[in-house]
Amino acid sequence: MNDERFNILxxxxxxxxxxxxxxxxxxxxxxxxxxxxxxxxxxxPNVRGRFSRFLNSMFSKRLFPAIATLLIILAGSTSVAAxxxxxxxxxYGVKVGVNERLSSTLSIGIKSKAQNKVAMVSTRLEEAExxxxxxxxxxxxxxxxxxxFDKNINEVTKSIATLVTKGDxxxxxxxxxxxxxxxxxxYAVLVQLSGENVVTNENQAITMTMISNEDLARSLPKGAPxxxxxxxxxxxxxxxxxxxxxxxxxxRNLAETTAMRKxxxxxxxxxxxxxxxxSAETLFKSTENSIIAIDKYLNNGTTDLDEYIKISxxxxxxxxxxxxxxxxxxxxxxxxNEAFRLFTKASRLAKQAKLIADLESNGxxxxxxxxxxxxxxxxxxxxxxxxxxxVMNSETDSQALLKIEPQKIENTSTSSVNAELETKSxx
Amino acid sequence: MRRAESENNALKDEFLxxxxxxxxxxxxxxxxxxxxxxxxxxxxxxxxxxTWQYIKKGGTINDMKSFIYRTHNNLIIDExxxxxxxxxxxxxxxxxxxxxxxxxxxLYNKIDGxxxxxxLNKLPTEYRDVIFMKYVEELTIxxxxxxxxxxxxxxxxxxxxxxxxxxxxxxxHE
Numbered sequence: 001m002n003d004e005r006f007n008i009l010x011x012x013x014x015x016x017x018x019x020x021x022x023x024x025x026x027x028x029x030x031x032x033x034x035x036x037x038x039x040x041x042x043x044x045p046n047v048r049g050r051f052s053r054f055l056n057s058m059f060s061k062r063l064f065p066a067i068a069t070l071l072i073i074l075a076g077s078t079s080v081a082a083x084x085x086x087x088x089x090x091x092y093g094v095k096v097g098v099n100e101r102l103s104s105t106l107s108i109g110i111k112s113k114a115q116n117k118v119a120m121v122s123t124r125l126e127e128a129e130x131x132x133x134x135x136x137x138x139x140x141x142x143x144x145x146x147x148x149f150d151k152n153i154n155e156v157t158k159s160i161a162t163l164v165t166k167g168d169x170x171x172x173x174x175x176x177x178x179x180x181x182x183x184x185x186x187y188a189v190l191v192q193l194s195g196e197n198v199v200t201n202e203n204q205a206i207t208m209t210m211i212s213n214e215d216l217a218r219s220l221p222k223g224a225p226x227x228x229x230x231x232x233x234x235x236x237x238x239x240x241x242x243x244x245x246x247x248x249x250x251x252r253n254l255a256e257t258t259a260m261r262k263x264x265x266x267x268x269x270x271x272x273x274x275x276x277x278x279s280a281e282t283l284f285k286s287t288e289n290s291i292i293a294i295d296k297y298l299n300n301g302t303t304d305l306d307e308y309i310k311i312s313x314x315x316x317x318x319x320x321x322x323x324x325x326x327x328x329x330x331x332x333x334x335x336x337n338e339a340f341r342l343f344t345k346a347s348r349l350a351k352q353a354k355l356i357a358d359l360e361s362n363g364x365x366x367x368x369x370x371x372x373x374x375x376x377x378x379x380x381x382x383x384x385x386x387x388x389x390x391v392m393n394s395e396t397d398s399q400a401l402l403k404i405e406p407q408k409i410e411n412t413s414t415s416s417v418n419a420e421l422e423t424k425s426x427x
Numbered sequence: 428m429r430r431a432e433s434e435n436n437a438l439k440d441e442f443l444x445x446x447x448x449x450x451x452x453x454x455x456x457x458x459x460x461x462x463x464x465x466x467x468x469x470x471x472x473x474x475x476x477x478t479w480q481y482i483k484k485g486g487t488i489n490d491m492k493s494f495i496y497r498t499h500n501n502l503i504i505d506e507x508x509x510x511x512x513x514x515x516x517x518x519x520x521x522x523x524x525x526x527x528x529x530x531x532x533x534l535y536n537k538i539d540g541x542x543x544x545x546x547l548n549k550l551p552t553e554y555r556d557v558i559f560m561k562y563v564e565e566l567t568i569x570x571x572x573x574x575x576x577x578x579x580x581x582x583x584x585x586x587x588x589x590x591x592x593x594x595x596x597x598x599x600h601e
Contacts (some may be wrong), residue, residue, distance in 0.1 A: 010562045012543035016458055017451045018468070026468060030446055034439045039483050096440070189586055286479060 033145060041054035085143035086127050111171045114159035117152050118178045122355065124149040127184035127245050132193045139240045144250070151252055153179075159181030160260055170279030173344060174286075175260035181348040183254040185233060185355040190247035265344070269337040276336035283340060284327065285349040291320055294354045305357060313353040319348035437588060445491060446475050452564055453499050459544045459559055460503045474499040493573045500574065549596060554589030559588055 018026065085092045128145050131137040137145075156179055163172040268279060298305070298313055305313075327342035447576030450471060468507070477498055481488070482585045550558055560566045568586070572579040 013459075013547055013559075014455070015564045016455045018454050018542060022468065023450065026445070026448070026450070027471060029472060031439075031443060033476055034442065034479060037479065037483065038435045039438060141501045343540055 020138040020140040024138075024140035027140070028147060029142050029327065040287070051376060060208065086131055086136075087144040092144070096135045110159050111168075111175065112160055112165075114156050114163070114175045115178065117156045117159065118175065118182055120152040121149065121179065122186065123154060125182070125190070125246075125250065128243070129189050129193060132190075139242070142242045142246070143206040147248070149246075157256075157260070160264070164264060164267065169264045169271065170340070173264035173340070174283060174347070175269055176257055176264055177344045177348050178351060180257045180261055180353040183250050183257060184348075184354060185352050187247060187250045187254055190243055190250060194243040194247050209247070232356060260420055265337075265341060273336070276340065280327075280331055280340040280343060281335045283343040283347065284324070284331070285322060287320075287343050287350060290347065290350045290354075290399070291317065291324065294357075296349050296355065298357060309356060313357045316349045316353040316356070320346040320353065323349065442475075442479065445495070449492070453495070455544075456496075456499065456559070456564065457503060459548065459563070462545070462548075466506060473502050477502070488517065490573070498573050507536045511512055516589060525589045529533065533577070553594055554585060554592050557582060557585050558593065 001022065051277045054153060119351035124145055128137065128142075128149075131141055131145075156175065159173050160172050163169075163175065271279070294317055298310060323342045327346060328338075330342060331339035452473060453533070454467050454471050457470045458464060459469070461467055474495060478488075478495055481498075544563075547559060547563070548555060556575075557571060560571045561568070566574070568579050568582050571582045
């Protein structure tokens with residue numbers, strides 16, 4: 001036989017596969033069907049055994065003890081390896097189906113579980129950003145991401161609704177605020193990656209994106225030759241249009257989350273005096289702890305952060321501290337409602353600071369362009385003692401603002417606010 | 428209640444992992460047997476939906492891979508019954524597809540995945556499947572034996588003879 005020809009035939013035959021798009025669509029259809037037809041609860045314990053048998057059947061029983069030991073070792077390393085996997089990777093199912101489910105199971109209480117889900121939403125968006133930068137945001141990966149993103153968002157939304165039903169408006173506002181913070185930061189990044197100029201923030205005022213092709217090229221992984229990763233233009237399909245779709249979805253969810261947060265805050269304001277006081281105190285404590293932890297992280301000599309990214313994160317942390325100080329003043333003036341609002345804002349800013357630093361430290365996305373994405377509002381600029389007029393819709397002025405800030409932070413704000421936080425205690 | 432929901436979700440994810448693992452292979456198999464992408468996709472989906480329904484009804488599965496491949500096989504047979512004249516298998520069983528020497532050469536020259544499968548389909552029926560399962564799907568002899576309900580020894584013999592046939596078939600067109 002002409003072995004070479006036969007081998008070519010076989011290797012070509014093996015190439016017949018579903019396209020990425022077909023895979024995405026079929027996966028989604030099956031996923032929907034499984035949701036539509038869940039297993040009856042009485043059958044679950046037995047079914048679990050059946051799946052185990054599927055695994056057992058892959059191995060010889062004689063080798064079981066040795067294989068079991070190997071599996072235990074591999075399971076640990078697989079689980080760790082899966083943490084960095086992305087949609088489309090072999091281990092992604094382990095990350096979403098095992099690691100995240102386990103972490104969710106270990107969380108106790110609605111609030112804690114909801115916080116866990118907020119982290120998952122953030123993870124989904126980080127995954128999208130990484131895939132977009134690598135030009136690997138295929139329709140299949142997009143479908144997988146969207147499914148998981150929607151699922152995680154729905155879970156958080158359900159939890160918030162449950163907290164509201166139970167009358168825990170403070171926790172509902174806190175979770176909404178966390179989700180809002182995460183969506184806000186990621187929306188900014190996605191907009192940058194989609195190459196579009198979009199104006200957004202909760203105050204609809206000063207935000208802007210001024211991303212040039214050069215900026216986007218800089219956002220690609222360091223060392224990657226640019227001609228190997230052609231930048232497709234927005235609106236012509238490909239990765240960018242997928243990113244734009246995702247950014248739109250994030251924007252919609254962001255608007256809904258902001259509305260939920262405001263609604264919870266309004267409901268909270270109608271609470272009795274003591275309840276409001278307790279909510280504000282609790283939020284103060286948790287935000288204070290977050291700020292201290294993030295401050296340590298950002299100012300840790302071993303944390304290798306890009307200077308501009310660090311500045312961008314420090315600006316938000318500095319603002320968070322200022323809002324904490326303002327909140328305390330209101331608390332002392334017994335305006336617990338306003339104190340709660342300000343602590344919520346502080347918490348949100350602190351989390352944004354951490355998110356920005358985390359995105360950079362992942363090493364996947366160079367956030368050079370982030371400097372030109374401001375997510376601060378007029379209230380923030382007034383607190384920074386800066387004239388909002390100076391932040392014009394231009395790249396240069398935006399950069400100028402960020403260049404002013406480090407000096408401010410180093411010389412005055414951070415240390416003074418730190419001191420204030422340390423010396424004054426609410427309780 | 429919540430625990431049941433969580434358990435169900437975990438099983439659903441495991442099931443979807445199984446789908447991810449075998450979807451390409453089963454699709455290729457469906458295409459090989461039915462020579463239609465759309466039919467191959469339909470059969471692939473039906474395979475997993477029917478397997479899930481089977482689990483839901485309390486059915487026992489000792490070997491998931493064998494079970495899925497067997498279900499897939501049965502669904503392909505159902506398709507043959509429905510679409511008799513269009514089935515490549517039945518065409519071969521009946522009188523075979525005559526590529527003609529020139530056409531075959533044209534296929535060799537412009538070989539791609541789908542054409543390669545058509546060429547493999549030119550092998551006699553009794554050898555075609557085992558050659559496909561062994562070399563394209565890379566199943567073990569034990570797995571092929573389990574799927575076809577035959578002894579491993581029979582499969583080995585058939586593979587050996589199938590390769591001889593393939594040698595003759597391809598040499599004839601040299």
